[in-house]
Amino acid sequence: MTEVPGFPTSSASSPYTDLDRPPLRQSALRRALLGAGELWREIEVVDALESTNTELARRAHAGAPEGSVLVAEHQTAGRGRLNRSFQTPPRAALTFSVLVRPGPHPTSYGWLPLLMGSAAVAALDRVAGVRARLKWPNDVLLDERKLAGILSEAVTETGGSVAIVVGMGLNVSQTAEELPSAAATSLAHAEAGCLDRDPLLRAVLRGFAERYGQWQRAGGDAEACGLAAEYRQQCATIGRDVHVHLPDQSLRTGVATDIDAEGRLVLQSHDAHGAGGQIPLTAGDVVHVRPDERTG
The missing domain is CATH 3.30.930.10 (Bira Bifunctional Protein; Domain 2)
Known part of the structure; x- marks a missing residue:
């Protein structure tokens, strides 16, 4: 060495x-x-x-x-x-x-x-x-x-x-x-x-x-x-409820549904009214939400 x-x-x-x-x-x-x-x-x-x-x-x-x-x-x-x-x-x-x-x-x-x-x-x-x-x-x-x-x-x-x-x-x-x-x-x-x-x-x-x-x-x-x-x-994130802390300090929540062709996480997001859309995320800190935490 x-x-x-x-x-x-x-x-x-x-x-x-x-x-x-x-x-x-x-x-x-x-x-x-x-x-x-x-x-x-x-x-x-x-x-x-x-x-x-x-x-x-x-x-x-x-x-x-x-x-x-x-x-x-x-x-x-x-x-x-x-x-x-x-x-x-x-x-x-x-x-x-x-x-x-x-x-x-x-x-x-x-x-x-x-x-x-x-x-x-x-x-x-x-x-x-x-x-x-x-x-x-x-x-x-x-x-x-x-x-x-x-x-x-x-x-x-x-x-x-x-x-x-x-x-x-x-x-x-x-x-x-x-x-x-x-x-x-x-x-x-x-x-x-x-x-x-x-x-x-x-x-x-x-x-x-x-x-x-x-x-x-x-x-x-x-x-x-x-x-x-x-x-x-191999990915434990797909199919999970997640909180994603983005680099701009904003927060996205929803269900991680897939990894796309560019390696991005596809999030089925939810807004305050319960509507949502498929959002590809390039980077972020992901928190896996346990079932007993979802209502929080």
Whole structure:
């Protein structure tokens, strides 16, 4: 592992040993994931970073290749939606970002974080033996608690081309005391069958690369290549009563009925008079409303 200049190392701040929370091995990840015909071109594991998304976006401006993967053993100021920050204990989570340059179908870029979510759900089922679900657009849930968050950001490069950085923070070995709230969980807290971050990371990256390749070959049409159907099957938001807090601070309520061709949430909204319409939402913080909360 390496340390990025300007960021602290993590070893001194962790009470856990390498046996308790083993470090990721950069060389092993490279041997397993880099190669001809693969999406991944570079994988770097660093001791600590404020945010893998921020650093990889900076590297994109500097010419980092598509297929770059940046992993932090300790993320000290991770960023979620609406610029919310969070910190993960050293080696307790998978915190990483990937860089892609998807080409000439920008209206479907909203599918990229959804594809990462689908890859995570499949990896968790196969490697850890847990049946996670997705909350549109950026959360992985386990028993209705947040297990992972995903953040996708566009980077406009020199000449006007666009790169996309997709980051994920997946809680692995955090104890109940280390979780940020009662609404969060970890694989350890859920007594999952595997807490080894290495095979989990490999499975997520392979799953995303496979889905990204399918999506690219279909010209960004997630419906045509079957990825939209997969996402709908994994998504716990569809069919639910929801409150959606939009970026402009307004609130929409209604029933989430579908995910459309651009990866947007389709909301059957209700106004004050009980009438409504189908509204596609590009972004927002979704709250799943339990049946006993509907009248409220």
